[in-house]
Amino acid sequence: xxxxxxxxxxxxxxxxxxxxxxxxxxxxxxxxxxxxxxxxxxxxxxxxxxxxxxxxxxxxxxxxxxxxxxxxxxxxxxxxxxxxxxxxxxxxxxxxxxxxxxxxxxxxxxxxxxxxxxxxxxxxxxxxxxxxxxxxxxxxxxxxxxxxxxxxxxxxxxxxxxxxxxxxxxxxxxxxxxxxxxxxxxxxxxxxxxxxxxxxxxxxxxxxxxxxxxxxxxxxxxxxxxxxxxxxxxxxxxxxxxxxxxxxxxxxxxxxxxxxxxxxxxxxxxxxxxxxxxxxxxxxxxxxxxxxxxxxxxxxxxxxxxxxxxxxxxxxxxxxxxxxxxxxxxxxxxxxxxxxxxxxxxxxxxxxxxxxxxxxxxxxxxxxxxxxxxxxxxx
Numbered sequence: 001x002x003x004x005x006x007x008x009x010x011x012x013x014x015x016x017x018x019x020x021x022x023x024x025x026x027x028x029x030x031x032x033x034x035x036x037x038x039x040x041x042x043x044x045x046x047x048x049x050x051x052x053x054x055x056x057x058x059x060x061x062x063x064x065x066x067x068x069x070x071x072x073x074x075x076x077x078x079x080x081x082x083x084x085x086x087x088x089x090x091x092x093x094x095x096x097x098x099x100x101x102x103x104x105x106x107x108x109x110x111x112x113x114x115x116x117x118x119x120x121x122x123x124x125x126x127x128x129x130x131x132x133x134x135x136x137x138x139x140x141x142x143x144x145x146x147x148x149x150x151x152x153x154x155x156x157x158x159x160x161x162x163x164x165x166x167x168x169x170x171x172x173x174x175x176x177x178x179x180x181x182x183x184x185x186x187x188x189x190x191x192x193x194x195x196x197x198x199x200x201x202x203x204x205x206x207x208x209x210x211x212x213x214x215x216x217x218x219x220x221x222x223x224x225x226x227x228x229x230x231x232x233x234x235x236x237x238x239x240x241x242x243x244x245x246x247x248x249x250x251x252x253x254x255x256x257x258x259x260x261x262x263x264x265x266x267x268x269x270x271x272x273x274x275x276x277x278x279x280x281x282x283x284x285x286x287x288x289x290x291x292x293x294x295x296x297x298x299x300x301x302x303x304x305x306x307x308x309x310x311x312x313x314x315x316x317x318x319x320x321x322x323x324x325x326x327x328x329x330x331x332x333x334x335x336x337x338x339x340x341x342x343x344x345x346x347x348x349x350x351x352x353x354x355x356x357x358x359x360x361x362x363x364x365x366x367x368x369x370x371x372x373x374x375x376x377x378x379x
Contacts, residue, residue: 003055006224011052013231017045020238027245032095033087037241040080044234047072051227067116067140074151075105078158081194085162085187105154108147112140145214148205156198163191186244193236200229260306268306271296272318282322285351289315323349324363327356331368332375341368 024038050071079102086093119136122128166184204226207213260268275281275295284291292315293300307313313321326348330336336344345356345368360368 006228007052007056010048010227010231013234014045014048014052016238017041017234020242021045024241024245033084034245036080036084036087040077041237043073043076044230048227048230048234051223068113068120070110070113073106073109075109075154076103078155079103082158082162088183088187108150112143115140146209149209152201152205159191159194159198193233197229197233201226265306265310268298269310276322282319283349285349287319320359324360331372
């Protein structure tokens with residue numbers, strides 16, 4: 001009775017995952033980020049469906065199907081999460097062919113399926129005996145047990161790298177500062193949930209990969225200790241992802257609802273440039289969108305709209321552009337040779353050495369030290 005209940009949870013999680021993956025993939029925003037999340041959700045649901053079929057149907061009915069269809073594809077999880085973060089935090093991020101290299105380790109997942117097809121075709125052609133297939137079946141079972149090690153390591157490494165990169169948001173994020181912080185908070189929560197899942201998986205994996213304890217675990221607990229948390233993860237991921245997409249679509253609709261005449265937009269752009277070029281607001285380390293809006297006597301929605309739609313920059317990128325230009329001017333000025341790069345950065349509005357280094361390199365493709373050396377050398 002208990003196992004029937006657990007199987008029902010896994011099945012419902014799979015079905016919900018398939019539904020939400022469809023809704024996310026064909027979302028009205030049409031963004032790559034949502035499609036990456038949809039793919040991740042689909043693969044999670046497919047893996048859960050594999051376990052449900054294995055636990056509820058006779059092996060003779062599903063064994064051939066499961067051996068010929070790649071229902072468990074875990075190696076893409078890490079890259080999907082990493083690139084999802086990249087596209088969410090930077091809508092200008094573009095897909096490059098070299099990124100497909102991250103998905104090459106999927107061969108670890110599909111190798112048993114390739115072997116399964118070879119053996120099946122060979123058996124049909126009477127090139128392999130049934131005993132030969134049984135020997136290979138034992139090998140594939142052992143392979144599937146130990147392949148969980150690189151799967152767990154891959155996902156863990158990508159999660160750690162992705163979480164670490166959250167502290168270094170792109171300089172040209174297309175959105176206001178509030179939205180950027182909101183996205184970072186949501187992504188951090190998203191990663192924390194996956195990290196908790198990794199700990200649960202590790203607790204199950206340690207006895208599972210030891211032959212003497214593997215059968216004890218499977219006979220008493222089955223795969224439920226890992227697939228019930230996965231079902232919960234699917235529920236959470238599907239609902240949160242779909243609601244976030246709806247919120248983004250609503251935000252996009254509100255942004256498009258702002259209508260400015262050409263004269264109004266030109267006037268606001270001129271006020272924004274005056275605030276930077278004449279009033280030099282960028283020199284204030286704690287400058288916020290709210291302070292800028294108050295200075296030019298406007299409102300946040302309209303200013304964010306103009307920055308994004310007319311200047312193709314976020315508030316942070318808009319301000320940092322002027323700070324970097326001021327830094328570039330000061331670092332090669334003859335009278336500033338005695339100043340350190342950090343001192344110049346703080347004078348120009350940066351309040352963090354690490355932020356200055358990162359933003360400078362994103363704008364110039366060089367470190368501050370390299371830029372200064374090259375400019376001095378060409379004088």
